[in-house]
Amino acid sequence: MYRVATDRDAVLYDELRDLAHTKGAELHLVTGPAVPDRLGPRDLAALVPDIAERDVYVCGPPGMTTAVLRTLRELGVPGPQIHAERFSLAG
Numbered sequence: 336m337y338r339v340a341t342d343r344d345a346v347l348y349d350e351l352r353d354l355a356h357t358k359g360a361e362l363h364l365v366t367g368p369a370v371p372d373r374l375g376p377r378d379l380a381a382l383v384p385d386i387a388e389r390d391v392y393v394c395g396p397p398g399m400t401t402a403v404l405r406t407l408r409e410l411g412v413p414g415p416q417i418h419a420e421r422f423s424l425a426g
Contacts, residue, residue: 336363336382338374338395374402376409387411393419 339345345364355362363382365374379386391412393403400421407417 336365336374336379338365338399340368341366369399374399374406376406379403379406380410387413390416390418393417394422396423397421 337345337348337351342364345366348362348364352362354360383389386407387410389412391407393400393407395403400419404417404419
């Protein structure tokens with residue numbers, strides 16, 4: 336899942352799509368305004384019903400990463416299957 340505000344913001348989309356295709360994975364582009372539950376348990380489980388059986392890689396700003404990590408725990412994804420990196424943009 337690649338979360339951006341608009342399609343135009345998906346600067347790595349082609350590379351991620353190609354990587355997903357190579358690995359036999361699906362890439363979901365999620366666009367729109369930042370809404371608190373946009374990456375909540377219901378939405379993630381709908382996109383990836385077997386998420387608790389997968390390795391999950393999360394990379395993004397601290398607030399988003401924290402929210403997604405909380406959601407993954409709620410969905411029962413085991414800790415060793417969660418890989419996270421937080422970043423912030425320098426001003």
